[in-house]
Amino acid sequence: MxxxxxxxxxxxxxxxxxxxxxxxxxxxxxxxxxxxxxxxxxxxxxxxxxxxxxxxxxxxxxxxxxxxxxxxxxxxxxxxxxxxxxxxxxxxxxxxxxxxxxxxxxxxxxxxxxxLTALRTAAMSAVAAKHLARPGARTHALIGNGAQSEFQALAIRALTGADRLRLFDTDPAATAKLMRNLAPLGFHLTTCPSAEDAAAGADIVTTVTADKRNARVLAANAVAPGQHLNAVGGDCPGKTELPPELLPRCAIFVEHPPQTRVEGEIQQLPSDHPVTELHRVIAGTAPGRRGPDDITLFDSVGFAxxxxxxxxxxxxxxxxxxxxxxxxxxxxxxxxxxxxxxxxxxxxxxx
Amino acid sequence: MxxxxxxxxxxxxxxxxxxxxxxxxxxxxxxxxxxxxxxxxxxxxxxxxxxxxxxxxxxxxxxxxxxxxxxxxxxxxxxxxxxxxxxxxxxxxxxxxxxxxxxxxxxxxxxxxxxLTALRTAAMSAVAAKHLARPGARTHALIGNGAQSEFQALAIRALTGADRLRLFDTDPAATAKLMRNLAPLGFHLTTCPSAEDAAAGADIVTTVTADKRNARVLAANAVAPGQHLNAVGGDCPGKTELPPELLPRCAIFVEHPPQTRVEGEIQQLPSDHPVTELHRVIAGTAPGRRGPDDITLFDSVGFAxxxxxxxxxxxxxxxxxxxxxxxxxxxxxxxxxxxxxxxxxxxxxxx
CATH class of the missing domain: 3.30.1780.10 (ornithine cyclodeaminase, domain 1)
Structure with missing residues (x-):
């Protein structure tokens, strides 16, 4: 034939x-x-x-x-x-x-x-951080040190310059793996005993955990004015990472609202809670961060x-x-x- | 590695x-x-x-x-x-x-x-014909002699015994190709000068054409009581094969109504026109053909x-x-x- x-x-x-x-x-x-x-x-x-x-x-x-x-x-x-x-x-x-x-x-x-998804998810986080984190960001807290964490660390450094990492995972073996993998890559690395400790003083806080449930991977009072939150892990109905009482303190940015309302952190909020589509910030048709004390949240779920x-x-x-x-x-x-x-x-x- | x-x-x-x-x-x-x-x-x-x-x-x-x-x-x-x-x-x-x-x-x-789609589409048509055509069906009219036609001919013969084929296509070269391919397979083959001529006397009439528009591949008055119609080609919005005035004369059977209402021949009918889900006929929970003079129509669009x-x-x-x-x-x-x-x-x- x-x-x-x-x-x-x-x-x-x-x-x-x-x-x-x-x-x-x-x-x-x-x-x-x-x-x-x-x-x-x-x-x-x-x-x-x-x-x-x-x-x-x-x-x-x-x-x-x-x-x-x-x-x-x-x-x-x-x-x-x-x-x-x-x-x-x-x-x-x-x-x-x-x-x-x-x-x-x-x-x-x-x-x-x-x-390729690991690469694009990290690249997406980095694009959001570039547009939303305060200028001169240096410190990045990584809560959740699994398969996606190295990619987040590298992408966010590549686009924002944040090269100081504060690491936490409920499983110390995951953090040890991340430390090993990042050691040759020129980061300043600090392991932390809790998520709250990791977030303290960070410019950018990334949550990237995998549980399929409404989790609270970070206490609401651990988030300080001026921080940028990059919530990657909560990405389907019933799966969230952040405590609901934190959300109203944040300026919230999303990919596609009809999907994020169902899958993102904002599934915990009323369906008319105001959010900004990130593409408008990138295109310059909507404001991003309004000042140094804003808490910005990229409620990332991943979009086609x-x-x-x-x-x-x-x-x-x-x-x-x-x-x-x-x-x-x-x-x-x-x-x-x-x-x-x-x-x-x-x-x-x-x- | x-x-x-x-x-x-x-x-x-x-x-x-x-x-x-x-x-x-x-x-x-x-x-x-x-x-x-x-x-x-x-x-x-x-x-x-x-x-x-x-x-x-x-x-x-x-x-x-x-x-x-x-x-x-x-x-x-x-x-x-x-x-x-x-x-x-x-x-x-x-x-x-x-x-x-x-x-x-x-x-x-x-x-x-x-x-595999050609096989399953033909197998689906044959399952419908087995349950809906009048018993003892021998003659099958094939209107549209393209890529799917051989599969329809074989599957319907395998499940109903219909081994007399009446063929028509607007392009005689397509019919010639179908004749060539079916010649070794033991059918009785007749080429016809029109779709209406092909349908005359058939027990089963299959329309399987590919135009993306509201076509009328068969005149309404060419369909006789007792025939089973197998409408395969009309399968997306704006793409139909049968004249709308024919449809109310038929007992209509479909795969999944929410999909067929949008994609099938019945997109030409009011959205509450009664149809029967074919799976209910197969399971014995809904009647199929009610008598020798029923015109049954399987409005096939293909379902997951x-x-x-x-x-x-x-x-x-x-x-x-x-x-x-x-x-x-x-x-x-x-x-x-x-x-x-x-x-x-x-x-x-x-x-």
């Missing part, structure tokens, strides 16, 4: 390929580049379809599809969130995604997105446009040696003759 | 693998088996999440995500519909899909679904549960030599140490 034509072959970026690509580009450069694409896409927010993601909830976790399109490209991500997975050696969050051409509906890139940005970045940056062609799309010589293609094949697969 | 562990590797069924599998099983057996799984899943309809599919419309076509779950497995299909694609040698419909485990959110199968059935069938039937392992899911030794996995990799991808 003849090999499938180019139209049938979709470039696939495996986990190994993605790791090699990040090594070649350098993780900080990759984070900066993805942040730049996210910023550019947020400036043209109205170009995008903004469907809230489609979740399938189960007692163990959630599986979500996150599609969007700008009219030229279409993307979606498949992503799960299963906090109990680590008990059996699996990732809490695993993901893959696809970029397609709107004009034909044909996929142009399929890729692992566990690593960020994945779109990451996929477009990847498509531009990936090289042919870091893809494998996948025989994903049937490609009969005559498109109306799918049966004929099937019949001309035999019982032995040549691809 | 070490090879990824089994948890990271998702079996992938390529187009070539799918063709080989269908050859080994035999197309008619495959259609019968898929029909049996669809019937079994329709009998347990309430076990499934029934979210209408998520479409992204563009001037050229539509890209859709079709997820569902029965609480144990989760599936989705990516599928496009671009009628103009054939002008540039591409398929009107190309698709791929995924089966995952709900308990962990991890994918267990990724597959081409262009061929049918893809779920097809994916579960494939997972059970595919053999290890017909999959390739895809390095799709990041699998760090310590699930909280994604960064460490990245750092231990190098700039050369070994997978």
């Amino acid at each position: 003849a090999a499938p034509s180019d139209k049938a072959l979709v470039p696939f970026v495996s986990v190994a390929h993605m790791m090699a690509l990040v090594h070649r580009i350098g993780p900080e450069t990759a984070l900066q580049e993805i942040a730049a694409v996210i910023e550019a896409d947020f400036r043209r927010w109205d170009s995008f379809d903004r469907t809230p993601r489609l979740p399938a909830h189960s007692p163990q976790g959630v599986i979500e599809l996150m599609p969007t399109t700008d009219g030229a490209h279409y993307s979606f991500k498949y992503v799960n969130g299963h906090p109990g997975n680590t008990r059996t050696g699996l990732q809490t969050v695993a993901a893959f995604g696809l970029l397609a051409e709107v004009a034909t509906g044909y996929p142009v890139l399929l890729t692992e997105m566990t690593l 446009i960020e994945d779109f940005s990451a996929l477009v970045w990847l498509k531009a940056r990936v090289t042919p040696d870091l893809c494998q062609p996948l025989d994903l799309i049937a490609d009969p010589d005559d498109p109306r003759d799918l049966w004929g293609m099937l019949m001309r094949a035999g019982p032995d697969a040549s691809v | 070490a090879a990824p562990s089994d948890k990271a590797l998702v079996p992938f069924v390529s187009v070539a693998h799918m063709m080989a599998l269908v050859h080994r099983i035999g197309p008619e057996t495959a259609l019968q088996e898929i029909a049996a799984v669809i019937e079994a899943d329709f009998r347990r309809w309430d076990s499934f999440d029934r979210t209408p599919r998520l479409p992204a419309h563009s001037p050229q076509g539509v890209i859709e995500l079709m997820p569902t779950t029965d609480g144990a497995h989760y599936s989705f299909k990516y599928v496009n519909g671009h009628p103009g694609n054939t002008r540039t040698g591409l398929q009107t419909v190309a698709a791929f899909g995924l089966l995952a485990e709900v308990a962990t959110g991890y994918p267990v199968l990724l597959t081409e679904m262009t061929l 549960i049918e893809d779920f059935s097809a994916l579960v069938w494939l997972k059970a039937r595919v053999t290890p030599d017909l999959c390739q392992p895809l390095d799709l899911i990041a699998d760090p030794d310590d699930p909280r140490d994604l960064w460490g996995m990245l750092m231990r990799a190098g700039p050369d991808a070994s997978v």
Whole structure:
């Protein structure tokens, strides 16, 4: 049987390929580049379809599809969130995604997105911190030292300069792992005995924990005027990280309100509580921080446009040696003759 | 770098693998088996999440995500519909899909679904015809002789015995192609000069055309009492095949009413026009055909549960030599140490 034509072959970026690509580009450069694409896409927010993601909830976790399109490209991500997975050696969050051409509906890139999601989530946090934290931020408290924490540390340093880290996790082994991983990277590192201690004096406080419940990973009175909060971990219904009494003290910034009202920290607030869409701050059509004593909160849940940005970045940056062609799309010589293609094949697969 | 562990590797069924599998099983057996799984899943309809599919419309076509779950497995299909694609040698419909485990959110199968969709769509039509056509049906009119037509012919014969085909397409080349493909398969074949001529005397009339507009592929007065109509091609808003004045004469059966009201032939009717859910006929809780003079209409648009059935069938039937392992899911030794996995990799991808 003849090999499938180019139209049938979709470039696939495996986990190994993605790791090699990040090594070649350098993780900080990759984070900066993805942040730049996210910023550019947020400036043209109205170009995008903004469907809230489609979740399938189960007692163990959630599986979500996150599609969007700008009219030229279409993307979606498949992503799960299963906090109990680590008990059996699996990732809490695993993901893959696809970029397609709107004009034909044909996929142009399929890729692992566990690593790419870690990169884009951190890049998104850093974009928000760049626009919302007080100028000259140096100290970053990281509450939750799991799989996402190194990426947050690096991205926020890359975009704001914050190179002093104060670390806390309920599991000291997680903090030890983070210390080990960050040691060679030029940070000033301090481990802290509590979340409140970590937050003390920080310019930026990132919460990135994984429990699927209404948690209080930080006492409300531990947050001081002038701080920027980056709430990453609370990202589905019934899963929050911050105490509700803290929220009214904050100027709250979100990705897409219809999604964040259901999934973010603000699910704990009345549905008409005022929030600002972050893309408007980036575009200069809404104010961000109003003064040095504001507490700004980026109530991050992750939005499909960020994945779109990451996929477009990847498509531009990936090289042919870091893809494998996948025989994903049937490609009969005559498109109306799918049966004929099937019949001309035999019982032995040549691809 | 070490090879990824089994948890990271998702079996992938390529187009070539799918063709080989269908050859080994035999197309008619495959259609019968898929029909049996669809019937079994329709009998347990309430076990499934029934979210209408998520479409992204563009001037050229539509890209859709079709997820569902029965609480144990989760599936989705990516599928496009671009009628103009054939002008540039591409398929009107190309698709791929995924089966995952709900308990962990991890994918267990990724597959081409262009061929699998052709099989499941035909199997679905055949299940409906088996339950709705008059007993002893022998003659099947096929209006629209494109990529789906051979599959419809075979599946409907396999489940109802209808082996006399009356063929029509606005493009005689499509009919010639269908004649060529069906010639070795033991049908009685008649080409007809018009859709109305094809429908005359048929027990089952299948319309499976691809225009994205409100078409009238068959005059209302060409449909006679006792016929079963299988309307396959009209499957998105603004795309219908049958004249609206025909519809009130029919007993109408649908997959999932909230989706069919928007996408099916019945988008031309008031939104409260009575329809029967086909799964209830299959389960015996609603009547199907009430007598020999009923005109029954299966207003088929394609529903996610049918893809779920097809994916579960494939997972059970595919053999290890017909999959390739895809390095799709990041699998760090310590699930909280994604960064460490990245750092231990190098700039050369070994997978």
